[in-house]
Amino acid sequence: MYKMHIGFPEPATPIMEGIIDLHNYIFFYLILILILVLFFFFTILYEFWFLLYYPSRPHMIKTLRGDVRRFRPFNSHFRLEIFWTISPSIILILIGILSFALLYAMDEVLNPSLTVKVIGHQWFWHYEYSDYKYDVYLDESETFSLPVTLTITSDIVDESELKQGEHRLLKVTNPLILPEDVHIRLLITSNDVIHSWAVPSFGVKCDAVPGRLNQVFVFVKREGVFTGQCSELCGVSHAFMPIEVKVVSYPVFQDFIKKQMM
Numbered sequence: 001m002y003k004m005h006i007g008f009p010e011p012a013t014p015i016m017e018g019i020i021d022l023h024n025y026i027f028f029y030l031i032l033i034l035i036l037v038l039f040f041f042f043t044i045l046y047e048f049w050f051l052l053y054y055p056s057r058p059h060m061i062k063t064l065r066g067d068v069r070r071f072r073p074f075n076s077h078f079r080l081e082i083f084w085t086i087s088p089s090i091i092l093i094l095i096g097i098l099s100f101a102l103l104y105a106m107d108e109v110l111n112p113s114l115t116v117k118v119i120g121h122q123w124f125w126h127y128e129y130s131d132y133k134y135d136v137y138l139d140e141s142e143t144f145s146l147p148v149t150l151t152i153t154s155d156i157v158d159e160s161e162l163k164q165g166e167h168r169l170l171k172v173t174n175p176l177i178l179p180e181d182v183h184i185r186l187l188i189t190s191n192d193v194i195h196s197w198a199v200p201s202f203g204v205k206c207d208a209v210p211g212r213l214n215q216v217f218v219f220v221k222r223e224g225v226f227t228g229q230c231s232e233l234c235g236v237s238h239a240f241m242p243i244e245v246k247v248v249s250y251p252v253f254q255d256f257i258k259k260q261m262m
Helices: 014-053 072-076 078-107 250-261
Strands: 114-121 124-137 143-154 176-179 183-190 195-199 204-208 214-219 224-229 242-248
Touching (some): 143 176, 143 250, 183 195, 195 224
Parallel strands (some): 114 183
Antiparallel strands (some): 124 143, 183 214
């Protein structure tokens, strides 16, 4: 039975955890500002209600701010204007500190242990592993290594071929296999039009632009199957271009690579 999920997906990378923390942090200030705005709004309505229904008894015009007559210069109070000018600036600075820290972490260039090239096509994905070498033995004393590029084509599974429990429009023929707890660099490009490789649980959404290489770094902390979709309008079958990533332990990933090289 399908369960509706409200909110962010379960994070699988430190970047996605940082995005969720930043969202909650900013949301706290938004709620605080909303409470203050509603407080002043209902205070003003309260005053006008008394002015409307008790016009002959001004001494009854008491509100949470006090006597309206006494606080008539409220809108030109020097110290109050300083307060509500400086306080939003302080809030923006506090938000900016965490925002810049997260942006720096997302753009940090690391020394990756694995590089995968992601190529968008109309309307499927193509993955290339290019960090591996194949040992060639000429004789017992002489060997050399040849670089090997492993390629995987990931296309959508037709609805008629889905098995029990598989999600419609999210299941692919060959998912991208990645190891957990490894620094991975994704080089993303396109072969025809602009696509966008997006996996919400990774906190990754990167455009695939023809003739250009964009890169993102991911560090997946747990095993599992993570899905996404192309997030750029790329043509008539844009809605049928899913992304499926299967994260496994490093020994299982090595076995997968060995099988592909045979």
